[in-house]
Amino acid sequence: MKSIRANKTNLQNILRINDFKHPCIHRHTVDSCGFDADVEQRIPKKEMKKNIFIWYNYRCGSTPYQSLLSQKYNLKNYLEPFHERQKGIHDTENFFNKIALDPTPFIVKATPLHIENICNRQTLHYNFHREIDKLLDSSHVILMTRKNKVEAIASMYVATKTGKWYQHVDSKQEYLDYDMNIDQETLQKICREYADNDQLLQSKNFKEKIEYENLDFTGINDYIKQSKPKNYRNIIQEIYLFVFDYHPELLTKDHH
Numbered sequence: 001m002k003s004i005r006a007n008k009t010n011l012q013n014i015l016r017i018n019d020f021k022h023p024c025i026h027r028h029t030v031d032s033c034g035f036d037a038d039v040e041q042r043i044p045k046k047e048m049k050k051n052i053f054i055w056y057n058y059r060c061g062s063t064p065y066q067s068l069l070s071q072k073y074n075l076k077n078y079l080e081p082f083h084e085r086q087k088g089i090h091d092t093e094n095f096f097n098k099i100a101l102d103p104t105p106f107i108v109k110a111t112p113l114h115i116e117n118i119c120n121r122q123t124l125h126y127n128f129h130r131e132i133d134k135l136l137d138s139s140h141v142i143l144m145t146r147k148n149k150v151e152a153i154a155s156m157y158v159a160t161k162t163g164k165w166y167q168h169v170d171s172k173q174e175y176l177d178y179d180m181n182i183d184q185e186t187l188q189k190i191c192r193e194y195a196d197n198d199q200l201l202q203s204k205n206f207k208e209k210i211e212y213e214n215l216d217f218t219g220i221n222d223y224i225k226q227s228k229p230k231n232y233r234n235i236i237q238e239i240y241l242f243v244f245d246y247h248p249e250l251l252t253k254d255h256h
Contacts, residue, residue: 029248050105078095080109082095141205141207
């Protein structure tokens with residue numbers, strides 16, 4: 001039987017972490033221009049001329065971090081060409097067309113489920129399994145994740161409901177004072193997708209692992225932290241209880 005005491009203790013720890021403070025512990029920093037101050041020491045010189053591929057799960061800071069590395073190393077920045085929403089010139093097939101014609105080093109990211117969905121598609125021009133393998137072989141591979149899975153899911157829920165997956169400085173005034181209800185159907189879908197990605201990430205090969213909690217984005221001027229609803233603490237509580245009942249593996253301390 002699950003321990004109610006453990007349940008309450010874990011929830012208290014999560015609420016303490018989410019006391020509206022940035023969970024950065026300043027081991028991985030950016031300089032005043034927004035550039036990564038540690039990355040040159042962590043990426044071997046022979047890897048710096050490679051493409052960069054980021055495996056990630058949602059709400060781990062991957063979008064601003066991808067932008068940061070693109071600026072730092074003058075890499076062409078491809079924003080999620082493997083996502084199912086991309087159509088036309090921004091879709092997966094056109095991405096592979098572009099990198100075949102242009103030798104410029106680039107950076108790109110994907111969740112494991114994005115890649116699974118791509119590899120299940122039929123195309124006359126590409127074997128996506130083979131192309132993904134070639135891409136990974138030619139890239140410095142980074143894995144990005146987040147220790148606090150409940151906070152990640154809460155952030156994913158807010159982003160899904162507002163339709164805002166990242167927030168620029170000039171949009172800050174749009175979300176100053178609002179409440180948000182929990183839609184159980186949406187929450188179930190989000191938790192399942194997040195848990196599936198988290199499980200698949202555990203089998204991925206990578207050269208470097210980065211956790212959201214160890215990032216400091218204070219020097220990045222283009223992005224700001226997502227605005228939270230007024231009842232965000234209540235949302236955290238409800239999501240924690242849901243995860244506790246249906247995805248307890250995401251609460252394991254050493255899980256991924």
